Amino acid sequence: MVLNSILFYFFAALAVGSAILMVTRRNVVHGAVYLITTLLATAGVFLLLQAEFLFIVQVILYVGGIMVLFIFVIMLVNLDISLLQYQFNRQRFVAAVLALALGAQIFLAIKMGQKSLFPQASVPEILPKNTEAVADALFGHFMLPFEIASILLLVAMIGAVVMAKRRV
Amino acid sequence: MSHFITPSIMRLVLPVLYAVVIVAVLPLLAGYIVLMERKVMADMQARLGPMRVGPHGLLQPIADAVKLLLKEDIIPEKADRLLFWLAPLVSVTMALLAYAALPIGPAFQIADLNIGLLFILAVSSLGIYGIVLGGWASNSHYSLLGALRSAAQLVSYETAAGLGLISALLLAGSLSMRDIVIAQYDQGMWFIFYVPIGFFIYMVGSIAETNRAPFDLPEAESELVAGYMTEYSGFRWSLYFLAEYANMIIVAGIATTLFLGGWLRPFASFHDHLPGTPIELLDALPSLLVLGVAAYCFFLAPKQPVKIQKLVMALVGGLCLAIAGILAGSLFASPAVLQGVHGAFWFMAKVFAYLYCFLWFRFTFPRYRFDQLMRLGWRFLIPLALVNLITMATALLISREWGWSLRITSILAIVVTLAVAMWLAKNDQVDSAVPVAEGE
Numbered sequence: 001m002v003l004n005s006i007l008f009y010f011f012a013a014l015a016v017g018s019a020i021l022m023v024t025r026r027n028v029v030h031g032a033v034y035l036i037t038t039l040l041a042t043a044g045v046f047l048l049l050q051a052e053f054l055f056i057v058q059v060i061l062y063v064g065g066i067m068v069l070f071i072f073v074i075m076l077v078n079l080d081i082s083l084l085q086y087q088f089n090r091q092r093f094v095a096a097v098l099a100l101a102l103g104a105q106i107f108l109a110i111k112m113g114q115k116s117l118f119p120q121a122s123v124p125e126i127l128p129k130n131t132e133a134v135a136d137a138l139f140g141h142f143m144l145p146f147e148i149a150s151i152l153l154l155v156a157m158i159g160a161v162v163m164a165k166r167r168v
Numbered sequence: 169m170s171h172f173i174t175p176s177i178m179r180l181v182l183p184v185l186y187a188v189v190i191v192a193v194l195p196l197l198a199g200y201i202v203l204m205e206r207k208v209m210a211d212m213q214a215r216l217g218p219m220r221v222g223p224h225g226l227l228q229p230i231a232d233a234v235k236l237l238l239k240e241d242i243i244p245e246k247a248d249r250l251l252f253w254l255a256p257l258v259s260v261t262m263a264l265l266a267y268a269a270l271p272i273g274p275a276f277q278i279a280d281l282n283i284g285l286l287f288i289l290a291v292s293s294l295g296i297y298g299i300v301l302g303g304w305a306s307n308s309h310y311s312l313l314g315a316l317r318s319a320a321q322l323v324s325y326e327t328a329a330g331l332g333l334i335s336a337l338l339l340a341g342s343l344s345m346r347d348i349v350i351a352q353y354d355q356g357m358w359f360i361f362y363v364p365i366g367f368f369i370y371m372v373g374s375i376a377e378t379n380r381a382p383f384d385l386p387e388a389e390s391e392l393v394a395g396y397m398t399e400y401s402g403f404r405w406s407l408y409f410l411a412e413y414a415n416m417i418i419v420a421g422i423a424t425t426l427f428l429g430g431w432l433r434p435f436a437s438f439h440d441h442l443p444g445t446p447i448e449l450l451d452a453l454p455s456l457l458v459l460g461v462a463a464y465c466f467f468l469a470p471k472q473p474v475k476i477q478k479l480v481m482a483l484v485g486g487l488c489l490a491i492a493g494i495l496a497g498s499l500f501a502s503p504a505v506l507q508g509v510h511g512a513f514w515f516m517a518k519v520f521a522y523l524y525c526f527l528w529f530r531f532t533f534p535r536y537r538f539d540q541l542m543r544l545g546w547r548f549l550i551p552l553a554l555v556n557l558i559t560m561a562t563a564l565l566i567s568r569e570w571g572w573s574l575r576i577t578s579i580l581a582i583v584v585t586l587a588v589a590m591w592l593a594k595n596d597q598v599d600s601a602v603p604v605a606e607g608e
Contacts (some may be wrong), residue, residue: 029251029304036297055285064293065323068300075304075312129282129344156253 015041028074031066039063040059053130182267183278190278192452208527223468223477224483236409239402244306247399251305256400256407259298263414265562270421272346273431273511275504285337285344285422289330292377292418295411296322299379302408303396314395317538321376324545329373331553335366335560336426349430355574358429362578365556365585367427369549376545378412380526382385383541384555396513401411409502420522423517428518431511447499451506454513455495462488471508548555548592555588556581570580 015038022034043058138146203218203225210217218225243252268291269284271277281287295320303315336359340348352358360367376383385395397408426432433450440449465485472478498509536544548596 011482027247027248029301033254033301052281052283054282056290059290060286060293064290064296068296068323070321071297071300071304071317072323075300075316131283 004048007047011041011044011048015037015045028077029071032074033072033073034068036063039067050131053134181339186199187268188276188278189192191264193284194264194267194414194417195233195410196229196554197417198410199233199330199454201416202232202409203229204520205530209531212531220366223481226480233406236406237403239405240400242399243403244399246307248305248307251301252399255298255302255305256411257298258301258405259295259411260414261341262291262295262298262546264542266418267414269345270418271349271430272421272515273427273508273513274346274349275457275508276512277346277421279347280344280390282342282344284412285333285343285426286349287335288345288418288422292415293322293326293349295415298408298411299396302400302478306396306399308399310394310398311396314398319378319395321379321383321385321541321545324542325373325376325549328545328553329377331550331557332366332369333426335363335420335553335557338557338561338564339363340426341529345425345430346581348425349432350421352429353432353436357575358432360427362574363556363560363582365582365589366560367557369425369553370423372549374423378415378419378526380416381438381530382535385494385538385541390453392516407547408478417525420519420526423522424515424565428522431507431515433514451510452496453515454510455492455499458492458495460486462486476573543596547596548589552589553591554587556585559584597607 018034018041020035022031022038025031025034037061039058043055044065046052046055046058206228207217207225214481218228221228222233243249267290268278269281269287271280286289299318300315301309303313306312309461337343337348339355339362342348342351364595369493379385397405400408429436434454435450441447462485465481465488469478469481469485472481494509495513498506559581560578563581564576566572567577
């Protein structure tokens, strides 16, 4: 179980570290690469929790799909101009309050949770196949919300197409 | 000594061994696929192809590899050094990582994940970052355009190829590569016969995903010099090359596993023992085939012009003889050994047949224009894949609910899908005949 914890801290450090690097890079493409690393590290945490379907969905959707489009768009932008622009918003006060609130929340969570750095196993060795479990949940129990969400996404997609067309 | 080798250690050691074998053999294999490509091209153009290095150019890949390693490694002055360094590594790592779940025979598989197919698809789709970042980091217009084309192409065709795969997944009912092959054994039919249109869609999509002709726009030499690889040279360039060929084997492996029965031999569900022996006639076929190749090599050996070439040809013949010996010897071994050795043979045979089709298309079809490529992907392949998926799901439902034979319902599904395909193609012609007047 110590190995699990070590792996968790590795992925967590990777995720947090590259998230910080992502925000502080001046070069947008470097920022995107660090975001990819963050997403992959988060996927690693999913895998540690034996949620292999979530892991693979994270990799396929976020890393393999959305981030490719991100980079695609970034490459079309003229980086020379964006490098000269001011990188941060002037909302430090709001940000500080939010950060404090979030920090307090995390602190509480840690305080209420397990005290040990290397917790005992909380995940059973063998879980039911979670591809089937996710499918059962989506198409069985949560059928209606799932369909509503997909229609919402479809509407958004059509809206984007309509607005992107110059004159209709 | 032997009590150290417990099953739990074997469970760790064997996959590591397989991984080492794959990483070691793959560059060699890629080199020989390049040779095969040049030979096939030469044959289709009524030439001989490489003939000088070794008999019939058999040592050409080794000469090429040495040349590539000794070439000067150039990094452009204004390139983004970190990403320029990272990009080829990403490409080749992702290409190699995908082999972790590929079953080369029932025994030769590094890990049988229960999300195997998704894992391979996810990891090989990450290879695009190598291309995109490399193209951007080169700080060159040709490279950037090549990278942009590549990203657009991959995103468009991944959808179609994935939908093509799902039609076969419906029949298998599992994402584990091993279970997919076993499902084909149990149903007594390769899935290509149930969903030929799914196979066709996947094939077109996989050609586009691996940036092969006729969809090799990211590296179209007449327009973009070499696309995203323009600024790369020497070893880094050869890494991209290795990644491309490794990806070709991966997509061929996926197609083999899902549609062509994986490691199963043809007619795997029929068992016809030769009189008096436990050997089946079809199991004897591989060793006879390789024996034939060996005999041909020995026949050619004395005809080589130089002494060293005679020797090498004889060596190749000896190698084939050894392989034939292994294949024949496993006939008399336990069923597990037989399945393992012959499974690997059939898997590789199918992979190479699929790769041959890649080469065949490359030298047959002219390159698409970029708008034609996008039109084909979005307006023909994706709708067709969706229709194919729906008809196949309906066929499966009918055969389950009403007890009809799946063979009949799948033929009905194919007919309906073909009708829709013809309608789509007709519509597309009408559209492309009229000059596009967008937004009027």
